[in-house]
Amino acid sequence: MNGSKNSSILETLPADQVVRLNIPYVATELVIAALSTVGNILVCVAVMKNKRLQTVTNYFLVSLAIADICVGALAIPCAIMTDLGIPRDNLYLCLLMLSVLIMLTQSSIFSLLAVALERYIAIFLPFHYQTIMTPRNAIIIILVTWILAFLIGLVPLMGWHKTPPASGYCFFVFVVDMTYMVYFNFFACVLTPLIIMFLIYAQIFIAVKHQIRRMAANNIQSNVQNKQADSIKKEMKTATSLFLVLFLFTICWIPLHIINCFILLCPHCSIPLPLLLTAIILSHINSAVNPILYAYKMRSFRRTFKAIFLCCSNVVEPEDVAEEH
Numbered sequence: 001m002n003g004s005k006n007s008s009i010l011e012t013l014p015a016d017q018v019v020r021l022n023i024p025y026v027a028t029e030l031v032i033a034a035l036s037t038v039g040n041i042l043v044c045v046a047v048m049k050n051k052r053l054q055t056v057t058n059y060f061l062v063s064l065a066i067a068d069i070c071v072g073a074l075a076i077p078c079a080i081m082t083d084l085g086i087p088r089d090n091l092y093l094c095l096l097m098l099s100v101l102i103m104l105t106q107s108s109i110f111s112l113l114a115v116a117l118e119r120y121i122a123i124f125l126p127f128h129y130q131t132i133m134t135p136r137n138a139i140i141i142i143l144v145t146w147i148l149a150f151l152i153g154l155v156p157l158m159g160w161h162k163t164p165p166a167s168g169y170c171f172f173v174f175v176v177d178m179t180y181m182v183y184f185n186f187f188a189c190v191l192t193p194l195i196i197m198f199l200i201y202a203q204i205f206i207a208v209k210h211q212i213r214r215m216a217a218n219n220i221q222s223n224v225q226n227k228q229a230d231s232i233k234k235e236m237k238t239a240t241s242l243f244l245v246l247f248l249f250t251i252c253w254i255p256l257h258i259i260n261c262f263i264l265l266c267p268h269c270s271i272p273l274p275l276l277l278t279a280i281i282l283s284h285i286n287s288a289v290n291p292i293l294y295a296y297k298m299r300s301f302r303r304t305f306k307a308i309f310l311c312c313s314n315v316v317e318p319e320d321v322a323e324e325h
Helices: 022-050 056-083 091-124 136-154 177-219 221-265 273-297 299-311
Strands: none
Touching: 022 056, 022 273, 022 299, 056 091, 056 136, 056 221, 056 273, 091 136, 091 177, 091 221, 177 221, 221 273, 273 299
């Protein structure tokens, strides 16, 4: 997924001529790696320290954070190495590195899908929520998503890959079969879950707005109705924040997938190398933005982050109310 260089560019030049250290690209990637690793570790620590954050929704966000930590600590260094064609003359190690990149992206998608389904159950099946979305079931779902992501990522290593080039360099487009990347990975494993998630959130927003309008039309105020209205508004706020996480993921990753489609479907099209590297960087930036988004949109995370930075032993303020179920 993290195509190091466009095949049309690489194939027209000698391998030794294109294997050069791109200092601006590497420096940018290293900054993103540091921000992603530190920021998402902070998310995990926040959930560990603040019991109010230990909810089913946040368990899935922790799974997403772990994937983003791995992007910073593993995937980005691997992307930098493959940008230089490393490892050379070792096809299976090369495929293993590239499979890790695919696996982590797939794990992020499945974590986002789990969050969307959890929010759907919270809105449409509120009386069954406590029974269905138990912490135990959440952990099982997380384990299943990681296993599925692992298997999908290992498909190239299992045989669906290109014949290695004579030069032996580990370039993404020289080793990974683009039919796998476009038809199997993008269309089936990325685009389909994204469409499902957007449909889920669309249903949630429509249903919540209908509830709010119906309650306003009744024009009867009572303690029960006030509590119900507050609960609905809180659900709406949570769903909006989580939808923004999904929206940013889509914005960051779709450009690289579109480039992969051009590489496969229009092999003679010339894709500028700076454009491709920008798309790769944009996909990695997604791993660094989620902690910032949580701090900006979710008060409970913001207060916990502040307490951690201030080294406070008590990270929960009396008025701190969790915004997630």
